[in-house]
Amino acid sequence: MKKEQFNQELLKFLNASPTPFHAVATMAERLQAEGFKRLDESHEWSLKPGGRYFVIRNGSSIVAFSGIKTPMELTGVRLFGAHTDSPCLKLKPQPEIHRKGYLQLGVEVYGGALLNPWFDRDLSIAGRVTCLDSNGNIRNLLIDWQRPVATIPSLAIHLDREANNSRTVNPQTQLPAVLMQVGEDQKVDFRQLLLDRVREEHDAADVVRVLDFELCLYDVQGASLVGMSEQFITSARLDNLLSCYTGMQALLASNGDYPAVLVCNDHEEVGSTSAEGASGPFLRSLLLRLTEEEGRLGQTLSRSVMFSADNAHGIHPNFMDRHDDNHGPVLNQGPVIKVNANQRYATNSVTSSFYRQLSEQLGVPYQVFVVRTDMACGSTIGPLTAAELGVKTLDIGAPQWAMHSIREMCGTDDAYHLFKVSQAFFNTESLPMV
Incomplete structure (x- = not known):
């Protein structure tokens, strides 16, 4: 695949995936189009050697795998992990707020979102709706208005003269989104609006x-x-659907000659502690089904390697003092090997050297990131998965700006590399052994 096609399809994937549910549905559609067969965790599996399969949990996490031909304890598994969720504003269960003739929607902040960029944007609503049909069946349906239906207006500078000096955001009082103007005494039921949308969209x-x-x-x-x-x-x-797509x-x-697994977990931005998160049993239970017993799983993982792919902090030309002088990744100069002495990243010298060797064989650039010693370091699914499985892990990612903003930025070369x-x-x- 050429870089231009890769990036154009990345743009389409990002636009089609406003929520983890939509991201997984989009990935599943593409995998099925390429011959992958969906499996159900609640059923017995009958796998063909060399077959290509995927499994979905909760509609928001997915594991796809191929190349299961020979005993995996002899070949190890090549694992690639990412996460489907991003910081955002989620609607509360009873979101309706009626004030001064306006209908607003109350929100919760999901993950470590930058809040100021959410003001004055054309916002839509998407996600999963659980419904009851006329036959008494419960159905889960995805919806996406796909057009601007809400906004969070800023307060005018005239009413907050210090806004450019010391603006803070109270998420409870200042982030409810304006949905529509209604009569002073009119009460709108948001669930009825949802029902109308579900009926129309599906x-x-x-x-x-x-x-x-x-x-x-x-x-x-x-x-x-x-x-x-x-x-x-x-x-x-972009954090982290870019890695899911990649x-x-x-x-x-891939050629399918060796066992390869892609895992994209939900809930990384809030700690990964869920049935479908990286701290949950999803990946391990799948690998155990493939290896059939604990002993073989242990042997397999001892020969395996995981790439934990999550975007890295590219050095910002306006804030260069926020990086270590020797570790400031530049956009379009290669993916970033992420290292932390306190195991906030799972990279070690073995996995780092393995990635360096692969890159150099291909003539592809790479960079290294270490957070400033006087700053706290973020983390990824890498340490969580390494601890859960005991697998050698590399933390890697494309450099980007504006991480956790409503709009992020990366280079056109790095994801392709x-x-x-x-x-x-x-x-x-050949995978590295310790």
Whole structure:
């Protein structure tokens, strides 16, 4: 795949995936189109040697795998992990706020979001709705208004003269989104609006009631190539849908000669502690089903390697003092090996050297990131998965700006370079041993 096609399909994937549910549905559609078969965790599996399969949990996490031909305890597994969730504003269960003739929606902040960029955006609503139909069946349906239906207006500078000096955001009082103007005494039931949308979007006249929902606001401005030479990509959810897409493309492009697994977990931004998060049993239970017994799983993992792919902090030209002088990754100069002495990243010298060797064989650049010693370091699914499975792990990612903003920015070269190395990783016969 050429870089231009890779990036154009990345833009489409980002636009089609406003929520983890939509991201997984989009990935599942692409995998099925390429011959992957969906499995059900609640059923017995009958796998064909060399077959290609995927499993979904909660609609928001997915594991896809291929190349299961020989006993995996002899070959090890090539694992690529990422996460489907991004910081955002999620609607509260009873979100309606009626004030001064306006209907607003109350929100919770999901993850470590930058809040100021959410003001004055054209926002839409998307997510999962759990419904009851006329036959008494409970159905889970995805919805996406796909147009601006809400906004969070800023307060005028005239009413807050210190806004440019010391503006803080109270998420309880200042983030409710304006949905519509109504009569002073008119009360609008948001669940009725949802019901109307479900019926329209899914042509589902038999849906009679909305039982509950998991919905979030998102910016309708689509992903774009930016810059005089179009060297950058700007979009919501680059952290970490860029890595999900990259891992998927690498798996699709792999030759299938060796066991390869792509895992994209939900809930990384809030600690990963859930049934479908990286701290949960999803990946381990799948690998155990493939290896059939604990002993073989242990042997397999001792020969395996995982790439934990999550974007890295590129050095910002306006804030260069926020980086260590020797570890400031630059956009479009290669994926970033992420290192932390306190195990906030799972990289060690073995996995780092393995990645360096693969990159150099391909002629692909790479960089290294270490957080400033006087600053706290973020983390990824890497240490969590390494601790859960006991697998050698590398933390890697494309450098980006504006991490956790409503609109983030990365280079057009870096995800493609990570794709090329990850494809080689899936195809390599020899994995490092300790």
